[in-house]
Amino acid sequence: MSCWDEPLSISVRGMAPEQPVTLRTALRDETGKLFRAHARYRADPHGELDLARAPALGGSFAGLEPMGLLWAMEPDRPFWRLIKRDVQTPFVVELEVLDGHEPDDGRLLARAVHERHFMAPGVRRVPVREGRVRATLFLPPEPGPYPGIVDLFGVGGGLLEYRASLLAGKGFAVLALAYYNYDDLPKNMDAMRMEYFEEAVNYLLSHPEVKGPGIGLLGISKGGELGLAMASFLKGIKAAVFINGSVAAVGNTIYYKDETIPPVSFLRDRIKVTKDGLLDVVEGLQSPLVETKSVIPVERSDTIFLFLVGQDDHNWKSEFYANEISKRLQAHGKEKPQIICYPEAGHYIEPPYFPLYKAGMHVLVGTNIIFGGEPKPHAMAQVDAWQQLQTFFHKHLGSKN
Numbered sequence: 001m002s003c004w005d006e007p008l009s010i011s012v013r014g015m016a017p018e019q020p021v022t023l024r025t026a027l028r029d030e031t032g033k034l035f036r037a038h039a040r041y042r043a044d045p046h047g048e049l050d051l052a053r054a055p056a057l058g059g060s061f062a063g064l065e066p067m068g069l070l071w072a073m074e075p076d077r078p079f080w081r082l083i084k085r086d087v088q089t090p091f092v093v094e095l096e097v098l099d100g101h102e103p104d105d106g107r108l109l110a111r112a113v114h115e116r117h118f119m120a121p122g123v124r125r126v127p128v129r130e131g132r133v134r135a136t137l138f139l140p141p142e143p144g145p146y147p148g149i150v151d152l153f154g155v156g157g158g159l160l161e162y163r164a165s166l167l168a169g170k171g172f173a174v175l176a177l178a179y180y181n182y183d184d185l186p187k188n189m190d191a192m193r194m195e196y197f198e199e200a201v202n203y204l205l206s207h208p209e210v211k212g213p214g215i216g217l218l219g220i221s222k223g224g225e226l227g228l229a230m231a232s233f234l235k236g237i238k239a240a241v242f243i244n245g246s247v248a249a250v251g252n253t254i255y256y257k258d259e260t261i262p263p264v265s266f267l268r269d270r271i272k273v274t275k276d277g278l279l280d281v282v283e284g285l286q287s288p289l290v291e292t293k294s295v296i297p298v299e300r301s302d303t304i305f306l307f308l309v310g311q312d313d314h315n316w317k318s319e320f321y322a323n324e325i326s327k328r329l330q331a332h333g334k335e336k337p338q339i340i341c342y343p344e345a346g347h348y349i350e351p352p353y354f355p356l357y358k359a360g361m362h363v364l365v366g367t368n369i370i371f372g373g374e375p376k377p378h379a380m381a382q383v384d385a386w387q388q389l390q391t392f393f394h395k396h397l398g399s400k401n
């Protein structure tokens with residue numbers, strides 16, 4: 001067994017010299033959907049194969065990709081995203097070695113089953129219902145106090161825990177925070193009130209196993225937008241990492257006390273249809289430079305920022321948004337934030353080895369849209385982004401203890 005974000009070393013012994021083989025992986029998600037990948041290899045002169053040294057000769061990917069059999073998995077059902085809902089159980093990956101180069105016909109030579117866990121041994125999972133806050137807190141195994149981080153996902157809502165649970169294995173106390181479509185929280189995201197998020201920040205700051213002063217914020221997509229609003233309006237947020245977030249309110253109004261930030265307009269006539277019949281909505285939002293009242297007042301913030309950007313994000317213009325935030329901060333005498341751009345990476349930059357979710361349902365749009373990204377560069381971006389955000393948080397929230 002291993003943790004989902006750890007690299008695996010995969011090797012095969014006992015084959016004939018130079019024997020052609022196909023390796024294939026399969027994983028079933030919690031709804032029963034199958035994800036699969038395969039690749040053709042050739043054993044070395046000793047009848048051995050080590051994926052750290054042998055290039056794939058074709059299949060779901062090609063070349064030297066020791067983790068390709070995981071990140072290149074594709075769902076049998078189109079537009080299905082690999083999501084881990086229950087982090088207390090692993091994903092079970094089945095690996096098979098077949099004779100020859102036909103992924104479906106070769107004789108089965110070997111089979112292994114490997115568990116990929118979302119909670120490192122000793123990580124503690126604490127469901128949180130405090131005041132209005134609905135969340136799950138993950139605490140590392142070793143004695144605290146630890147740097148605290150609030151983790152936010154995006155449109156769709158619910159409570160996704162897999163990133164927080166993995167990150168707790170790296171020495172952080174991480175609060176996976178729901179904000180709609182969960183428990184007794186609102187069913188839709190018409191109104192986003194910062195007071196709710198403030199309560200969550202205060203909960204984490206006052207937790208005996210969280211060391212202050214100040215906490216971290218991690219957000220993707222809509223979670224990056226709301227995180228930016230938190231960093232702008234609320235106190236106690238020292239460092240923030242946003243993955244493909246926004247500089248403006250999108251889809252709903254953001255409220256804090258007597259202030260409101262209305263959303264930018266949708267420009268339906270700028271939505272394109274790709275040759276595969278998918279919507280491309282990347283031009284579908286009015287520029288925050290035109291609708292300046294929708295801009296989140298980031299210049300008020302004293303948070304230190306890291307922006308992680310997929311340059312092929314088709315959900316919205318993440319790179320432009322990150323640069324605008326940077327300009328606004330600097331124009332107000334604030335520190336220039338760090339921006340890391342990943343070429344050919346799409347919207348859903350997840351922890352390492354999650355397969356690319358290139359296109360699929362967009363809850364706001366109500367149909368399948370393209371999210372962007374190419375499998376290999378996107379996979380590389382996920383590995384790097386995961387490392388970068390940990391380094392950043394350790395640096396700005398203090399080391400492990």
Ligand SMILES: CCCCCCCCCCCCCCCC(=O)SCCNC(=O)CCNC(=O)[C@H](O)C(C)(C)COP(=O)(O)OP(=O)(O)OC[C@H]1O[C@@H](n2cnc3c(N)ncnc32)[C@H](O)[C@@H]1OP(=O)(O)O
Nearest residue numbers: 080081083153154155156157158221222250266281284365
């Ligand atoms: C008209 C306007 C023009 C606009 C023109 C410009 C637009 C321009 C927009 C840019 C603006 C956006 C900006 C934010 C963009 C983000 O925020 S991107 C999204 C990032 N969000 C996340 O990562 C959070 C994702 N979370 C979720 O989606 C939900 O929590 C979950 C995981 C689906 C669970 O929710 P749930 O309600 O408990 O789930 P469940 O009832 O099982 O399923 C709900 C639906 O999701 C589907 N679903 C469930 N699991 C999966 C899966 N694994 N894979 C695929 N689908 C799944 C189900 O089939 C179901 O669909 P329906 O049957 O209702 O059709």
